[in-house]
Amino acid sequence: MAAEVRIIxxxxxxxxxxxxxxxxxxxxAAQGQGVTLTDDDVxxxxxxxxxxxxxxLVDLRMVTxxxxxxxxxxAQEKDPRxxxxxxxxxxxxxxxxxxxxxxxxxxxxxxxxxxVDESNVAGEDTVALLPVDADxxxxxxxxxxxxxxxxxxxxxxxxxxxxxxxEGLVNVAIGVAGIEPxxxxxxxPDTEGRVLKVTTLAIAxxxxxxxxxxxxxxxxxxxxxxxxxxxxxxxxxxxxxxxxPEKDLFR
Amino acid sequence: MAAEVRIIxxxxxxxxxxxxxxxxxxxxAAQGQGVTLTDDDVxxxxxxxxxxxxxxLVDLRMVTxxxxxxxxxxAQEKDPRxxxxxxxxxxxxxxxxxxxxxxxxxxxxxxxxxxVDESNVAGEDTVALLPVDADxxxxxxxxxxxxxxxxxxxxxxxxxxxxxxxEGLVNVAIGVAGIEPxxxxxxxPDTEGRVLKVTTLAIAxxxxxxxxxxxxxxxxxxxxxxxxxxxxxxxxxxxxxxxxPEKDLFR
Numbered sequence: 441m442a443a444e445v446r447i448i449x450x451x452x453x454x455x456x457x458x459x460x461x462x463x464x465x466x467x468x469a470a471q472g473q474g475v476t477l478t479d480d481d482v483x484x485x486x487x488x489x490x491x492x493x494x495x496x497l498v499d500l501r502m503v504t505x506x507x508x509x510x511x512x513x514x515a516q517e518k519d520p521r522x523x524x525x526x527x528x529x530x531x532x533x534x535x536x537x538x539x540x541x542x543x544x545x546x547x548x549x550x551x552x553x554x555x556v557d558e559s560n561v562a563g564e565d566t567v568a569l570l571p572v573d574a575d576x577x578x579x580x581x582x583x584x585x586x587x588x589x590x591x592x593x594x595x596x597x598x599x600x601x602x603x604x605x606x607e608g609l610v611n612v613a614i615g616v617a618g619i620e621p622x623x624x625x626x627x628x629p630d631t632e633g634r635v636l637k638v639t640t641l642a643i644a645x646x647x648x649x650x651x652x653x654x655x656x657x658x659x660x661x662x663x664x665x666x667x668x669x670x671x672x673x674x675x676x677x678x679x680x681x682x683x684x685p686e687k688d689l690f691r
Numbered sequence: 692m693a694a695e696v697r698i699i700x701x702x703x704x705x706x707x708x709x710x711x712x713x714x715x716x717x718x719x720a721a722q723g724q725g726v727t728l729t730d731d732d733v734x735x736x737x738x739x740x741x742x743x744x745x746x747x748l749v750d751l752r753m754v755t756x757x758x759x760x761x762x763x764x765x766a767q768e769k770d771p772r773x774x775x776x777x778x779x780x781x782x783x784x785x786x787x788x789x790x791x792x793x794x795x796x797x798x799x800x801x802x803x804x805x806x807v808d809e810s811n812v813a814g815e816d817t818v819a820l821l822p823v824d825a826d827x828x829x830x831x832x833x834x835x836x837x838x839x840x841x842x843x844x845x846x847x848x849x850x851x852x853x854x855x856x857x858e859g860l861v862n863v864a865i866g867v868a869g870i871e872p873x874x875x876x877x878x879x880p881d882t883e884g885r886v887l888k889v890t891t892l893a894i895a896x897x898x899x900x901x902x903x904x905x906x907x908x909x910x911x912x913x914x915x916x917x918x919x920x921x922x923x924x925x926x927x928x929x930x931x932x933x934x935x936p937e938k939d940l941f942r
Contacts, residue, residue: 443699443700443702443724443905444697444698444699444700444905445697445698445901445904445905446695446696446697446698447696447697447698447901448694449694473694535940535941536940537940540940542940549856550855550856550857559890600892603854603855603856604801604854604855604934604939604941604942605854605933605934605939605941605942606801606863606893606932606933606934607873607891607931607932607933607934608872608873608874608891608892608893608894608896608932609890609892609893610892610893610896610897611897621859622858639810639851640858640859640860641859641860641861641903642857642858642859642860642861643904645857645859645861645900646861646862646900646901646903647904649861649896649897649900650698650897650900650901650904652892652897653696653897653898653901653920654694654696669904680858681858681859682856682857682858683855683857688855688856689786689787689788689791689855690786690855690856690941691855
């Protein structure tokens with residue numbers, strides 16, 4: 441295990457518009473800060489700028505809420521057009537009450553309001569959706585960086601999700617490329633020689649959470665470079681982080 | 692937000708026995724590695740060595756399983772004595788099936804098997820319990836370090852917990868001292884000037900997850916020093932990270 445892990449926030453990125461070349465923007469920011477990317481680095485990118493670059497923005501003025509969306513919005517004191525967008529992004533409503541709607545998205549992620557985001561997007565009448573396939577987004581970023589620099593690093597697309605039982609949101613991985621998101625210790629002996637039973641760590645989520653420490657919510661630090669973590673290379677997919685329904689007591 | 696956060700694992704700690712002076716052991720390891728502790732640092736300590744030092748070990752040979760413990764153990768193919776200990780640590784069974792028992796502990800934490808740990812503890816017939824009050828454990832460590840060095844840093848006691856919906860365990864905070872575990876962005880304007888609605892980040896959990904990156908499971912790195920994260924000082928308590936039942940759709 442490495443003695444030291446460093447997390448470097450990339451700042452000074454411009455506002456990301458639909459169609460923006462994220463690879464160019466990220467490489468420029470890294471260069472501007474004197475950060476040299478290597479194969480051993482993990483690049484963590486917030487979902488927000490990926491969704492913006494991929495034009496996953498919805499103009500609410502074009503949205504006609506259904507009767508159900510209007511009803512839920514009234515109960516939750518929210519914009520019925522936003523609820524309509526949330527329902528369109530929802531494969532299954534996991535739970536709902538007067539405050540929130542927990543959705544299973546079409547990707548299989550379980551999160552509040554299907555990941556539909558009203559903050560930090562351009563204009564009052566715009567919301568951002570999750571990328572259609574954040575693994576593919578991560579792969580495109582990884583490939584773009586490889587083509588321009590020859591560097592083959594790991595890429596994680598991250599978003600802040602709530603969770604049951606515990607207060608507060610934490611950053612988790614919704615897309616990965618070039619890294620195995622889970623680290624399996626099962627079958628290995630512990631420090632006392634006893635075999636570990638159920639220890640699979642969600643490394644990609646821990647890397648996403650670590651990256652959040654330099655990102656914050658209000659600052660324009662949408663990208664972090666993690667150096668010194670000996671990640672396991674692999675094709676990897678964030679779908680590995682989605683607990684299979686038959687293994688999930690809470691679905 | 693800081694441009695760079697560093698996570699340094701402390702290695703070379705001796706095996707921790709009941710009654711061990713953790714403050715001395717940690718300071719010695721830090722000094723041996725040339726790590727200078729400051730008021731701005733966050734010290735993350737794994738629950739395991741805290742539980743050992745506080746003699747939260749149970750000799751299973753002294754445990755007589757109840758009828759219910761025997762029944763659950765049979766269904767789950769586990770040691771009935773371990774199940775008995777799990778049930779004693781349990782305030783409420785949240786869910787159970789043929790594989791696992793999700794417990795609300797006496798602290799209010801929700802986790803598999805009430806945090807009772809069979810790995811990395813001395814001997815086949817020994818299990819480790821969570822600290823009685825990990826906030827108090829964190830405060831004692833913080834105060835001990837202050838007395839010996841004059842440094843007033845933040846302390847987090849961390850353990851790996853599973854969670855619904857997502858695969859794999861992540862490190863979370865079960866005790867804190869000197870740090871506000873939640874960071875509240877509600878009411879602040881986002882980058883577009885829109886007011887953020889529901890954004891409270893579980894900073895202490897993210898710090899615990901970040902620390903896990905240098906700790907691993909098999910290596911003897913039970914302590915990490917996090918430098919460069921501008922944490923919010925405060926009395927703080929890990930109970931702030933326990934979602935109140937009336938706010939939790941899943942309890």
